[in-house]
Amino acid sequence: MRAAVVAGLGSWLPPRVVTNDELIARLDTTDEWIRSRIGVVTRHVIEPGAATSDLSVEAARRALRSAGVPGVGGVILATTTPDRPCPATAPEIASRLGLIDVPAFDIAAVCTGFVYGLGVGAGLITAGIADSLLVVGGDAYSTILNPQDRTTSVIFGDGAGAVVLRAGSPDEPGALGPFDLGSDGRLADLITVRAGGSRQRSSRDVVPPPGDEFFQMEGRQVFANAVARMSEASRNAVKRQGWAASEVDRVIAHQANVRILDAVSAELDVPRDRFVSNITDVGNTSAASIPLALAHGVRTGELRAGQKVLLTAFGGGLTWGATTLVWPELSLAE
Template identity: 35%
Template sequence: MKSSITQGVKLLATGSAVPDLCISNELISNIVDTSDEWIFNRTGIKERRVLSGSTSLIDIAALASTNALNKAGISALDIDLIILATSTPNDLFGSASQLQAKIGASKALAFDITAACSGFVIAMVTAAQFIQNASYSNVLVVGADVLSNWTNWSDRRTCILFGDGAGAAILQSCSISNNNLLGFHLNTNGRKFDQLNIQYEYSNTDGNFFSPGLKGNFNYITMNGKEVYKFAVSKVPQSIQYCLDSLNLSVEHIDWLLLHQANERILNAVSSRLMIPSEKVISNLAKYGNTSAASIPLALNEAIEDSRIQSGDLLVMSGFGAGLTWGTLVFRWNP
């Protein structure tokens, strides 16, 4: 079968943004029965950022996007497509159009992807397909979530984990010989959706004309931590190995492993199963907690800004979470 790929994909630049309000473990210990030591030993998290006042998801997504655009040296008017990976939109119908307007990218098509903690990886793969078949040349991919809006701050099992943030990446078409995005693997197990979700619950209130008394609301985040851990440490290494095998690469070729920043125990278990040394694992979990779709681009941007990631480095990114979904993307950083 003839390949439909006519263009390569280059990761041009990244950007990120987090709220100003910092919530420490000590502060959370004043709300629920916990402590800084208990939280850090079990999660690796010391603090997280939370939106406050009138600041919105779109505000931090726009800051991350502008940061990436400035680094890339291109205008918002050069963007052909915006993909916003979020599970906490401003509008249930989608928020990408608001982001398009906020940054002035009036020529871009914009739409949302809802895949929680796997959202950024899935959005990057989606963007790459549009570029590789020559539909678009410049694509802005944003991962942003405001999980604080859906956190039960009296639930010790979940309130210690989550924070807010945004990260952005600009992908651009290039020659196939200069292609940076080398391979991917995506998967879903919908039978396990209830292990991590925000359920819509009906209640005996007003309802509507056709279903009186059946109106409801979305609840808070619920999670079966043990099941999510078992899922992540089983499926993520398999996904990474599948990608490497398909590219005739070995674990030794990996310069950096960038996993969704969910829990330090998961990061350690996945890297251990793959026999990847800890110094090759990128993590900013201690500062931000689990920021869902924002976690990978946020950590990626910081690692690039800190010059840890060098030109020519091979990166493996893996997201995993609600759905249950998981996915891996392999790319080479050649700015």
């Protein structure tokens, strides 16, 4: 039997850092509110002219160096902020990495995108369609946020993370375990950018209502759904792997906000100190959230070879998902 095995990991954050002080100078909020409700102190944002592909290429290069390979057989990009509505951004990332004539495509599952990408990549590898792949989570949310909206501008940051998947055996460290994935399109309006698609066409003849070009989120309903769905998916994935929740050494959950992480910890009855978190320094980075947290865990020593790891995420769509793995021996490349 073939399995998809994590063989390399890379991450990239744009150099520019935006502090809470910079935001409260123009928004009706306070540093105490942002820290206590969201858990963010700083976030990274791209400079004008930069794009998601720039972040993703840097993260992917580091993942390839971490794996010690010059290339892979395909690229999957999870993103909500593609460089352009058409075409997909993944082919450009592949070409900039020197990967020509390989399959490359985008996945749009918002903050769940990276877990969905891992699932798709695992399916391609186990089916024998690919022997190796890059799965990238990259987002530049600063490009779709309303700078005057204090409910979203304080939460999100930009960044990218990537893993190299290779074919291997199910019993080796790094092999991705069973997936639990789901969606509920009835609640699509809870997390959305309404304008710019085929429903509200990008046209000089159709002027969208003010604000529809920006990201919007219904915070209270999102909170309740995020906790319930991440907890449910996590329990299912752990059970399918044959583990008990108490056996999980590290949880890498989507870094939505600290209160959601606290609530998921309580729901799963997994101690909060087993949750790797970097939201304080980078904010909610959407599809980049989990790979950036993985890299953070390796750097800090919280994530070590042999640990039983749970990955879980929730995002727009609504979408959610979880999977498991035993963390392999690997090093980061800067």
